[in-house]
Amino acid sequence: MKLKSRGIKLIVLAAVLGTGLVSAGDYASVQTEDPVIKIVAKKFDYTPNEIKLKKGVPVILEFTTLDVFMGFKVPDLGVRADIIPGKVSRLRLVSDKVGTFPFVCDVFCGSGHENMTGTIVVTE
Amino acid sequence: MEKILDRREFLKLSGLAGVVFVSGLAGCSSMAKRSDAKEFYFVQLSDTHWGFKGPKVNPDAEGTLKKAVAAVNGLAQQPDFIVFTGDLTHTTDDPQERRKRLAEFREIVSELKVKKVHFMPGEHDASLDHGEAYQEFFGKTHYTFDHKGVHFIVLDNVSDPTASIGEAQLQWLATDLNAQPKDARIVVFTHRPLFDLYPQWDWATRDGDKAIALLMPHPNVTVFYGHIHQENHHMTGHIAHHSAKSLIFPLPAPGSQPKRTPLPWDAAQPYKGLGYRDIEADVQTAQYRITELPVVKG
Ligand SMILES: [Cu+2]
Numbered sequence: 001m002k003l004k005s006r007g008i009k010l011i012v013l014a015a016v017l018g019t020g021l022v023s024a025g026d027y028a029s030v031q032t033e034d035p036v037i038k039i040v041a042k043k044f045d046y047t048p049n050e051i052k053l054k055k056g057v058p059v060i061l062e063f064t065t066l067d068v069f070m071g072f073k074v075p076d077l078g079v080r081a082d083i084i085p086g087k088v089s090r091l092r093l094v095s096d097k098v099g100t101f102p103f104v105c106d107v108f109c110g111s112g113h114e115n116m117t118g119t120i121v122v123t124e
Numbered sequence: 125m126e127k128i129l130d131r132r133e134f135l136k137l138s139g140l141a142g143v144v145f146v147s148g149l150a151g152c153s154s155m156a157k158r159s160d161a162k163e164f165y166f167v168q169l170s171d172t173h174w175g176f177k178g179p180k181v182n183p184d185a186e187g188t189l190k191k192a193v194a195a196v197n198g199l200a201q202q203p204d205f206i207v208f209t210g211d212l213t214h215t216t217d218d219p220q221e222r223r224k225r226l227a228e229f230r231e232i233v234s235e236l237k238v239k240k241v242h243f244m245p246g247e248h249d250a251s252l253d254h255g256e257a258y259q260e261f262f263g264k265t266h267y268t269f270d271h272k273g274v275h276f277i278v279l280d281n282v283s284d285p286t287a288s289i290g291e292a293q294l295q296w297l298a299t300d301l302n303a304q305p306k307d308a309r310i311v312v313f314t315h316r317p318l319f320d321l322y323p324q325w326d327w328a329t330r331d332g333d334k335a336i337a338l339l340m341p342h343p344n345v346t347v348f349y350g351h352i353h354q355e356n357h358h359m360t361g362h363i364a365h366h367s368a369k370s371l372i373f374p375l376p377a378p379g380s381q382p383k384r385t386p387l388p389w390d391a392a393q394p395y396k397g398l399g400y401r402d403i404e405a406d407v408q409t410a411q412y413r414i415t416e417l418p419v420v421k422g
């Protein structure tokens with residue numbers, strides 16, 4: 001029963017995305033995973049440092065660091081993540097409000113720590 | 125009281141006194157009435173960032189701390205003690221350079237006439253090595269001391285680079301507070317704000333709310349801190365939080381500009397926005413009169 005309803009959802013999703021040609025394996029990953037945005041942190045910036053989102057549309061932010069332990073915090077959206085060397089950190093983010101929200105590194109990382117910032121731009 | 129009014133009068137006459145801010149909920153009238161009240165005063169200096177270089181922000185980075193030391197030494201009545209609320213040095217990735225800066229800082233402040241000086245680290249001193257170098261020079265990063273009926277608690281929210289006090293220290297705080305009478309006069313010194321002042325600029329302590337929750341049952345608590353390089357006065361319930369100016373560069377008011385970049389040096393008004401403060405404690409009423417003082421007489 002469970003599997004059946006899942007299958008229905010997959011078809012709906014595929015229709016929405018207009019991706020009629022994806023294989024069965026891809027269906028599964030599309031269904032369980034939101035779009036991924038990779039963000040690379042290093043002393044003392046994020047690439048990219050501007051993240052564009054659509055209101056109400058969830059994304060997965062996937063973080064890595066090229067050097068030291070870093071943080072990622074969006075105070076206005078009430079979310080944060082640790083970015084640990086040698087690991088991939090993931091944060092699911094969905095904003096129910098439009099606007100430009102700053103994010104900061106909230107783990108002190110050195111002489112340029114105060115400049116480690118970026119923005120999340122959420123549009124309709 | 126006589127003596128203190130004389131000193132205050134002197135500050136006024138010498139043109140030293142800045143804005144006087146009375147901490148707490150009651151007015152200051154109760155202070156004047158009480159001639160038998162126990163009173164004393166101490167001086168808070170903060171965010172000296174020894175080792176910082178940036179001529180556009182402070183062309184006298186090498187001289188500002190020394191001038192502040194001379195200014196404190198020049199006070200007609202010397203304070204009971206002096207406290208530095210962190211960021212003694214400017215951060216560096218080089219552990220040797222960090223120790224050099226800490227040593228130079230210690231050397232400069234050893235010129236203070238008052239020998240009772242309390243230190244604590246800021247994230248610039250301690251966050252890159254968990255306070256290791258800092259402790260070699262200044263010892264413990266969190267501790268308590270008592271002075272003339274006031275219980276002082278120094279909290280470390282910087283040795284952990286995530287800006288956390290941590291469970292162990294919170295437990296230590298809870299134990300210390302439990303040993304105090306409920307109405308104890310408590311003053312907390314710390315570097316970062318314990319409340320979410322402006323987390324968009326990292327002006328917060330991740331678990332600061334836990335420390336505030338522990339302090340809340342005590343009716344007489346006041347917090348003095350640094351980190352934000354400007355004066356700020358804020359209440360969380362009955363607890364007043366007062367941030368101090370820096371002795372290296374002022375930072376913009378929270379959210380007043382897109383980036384948290386230092387305010388540029390104004391040649392027409394050198395040392396503007398920098399300073400230290402004189403805090404007069406009225407132990408009886410648990411009131412603290414704050415007088416902001418400039419680095420150099422204007
Ligand atoms: Cu500072």
Ligand SMILES: [Zn+2]
Nearest residue numbers: 211246247351
């Ligand atoms: Zn600081």
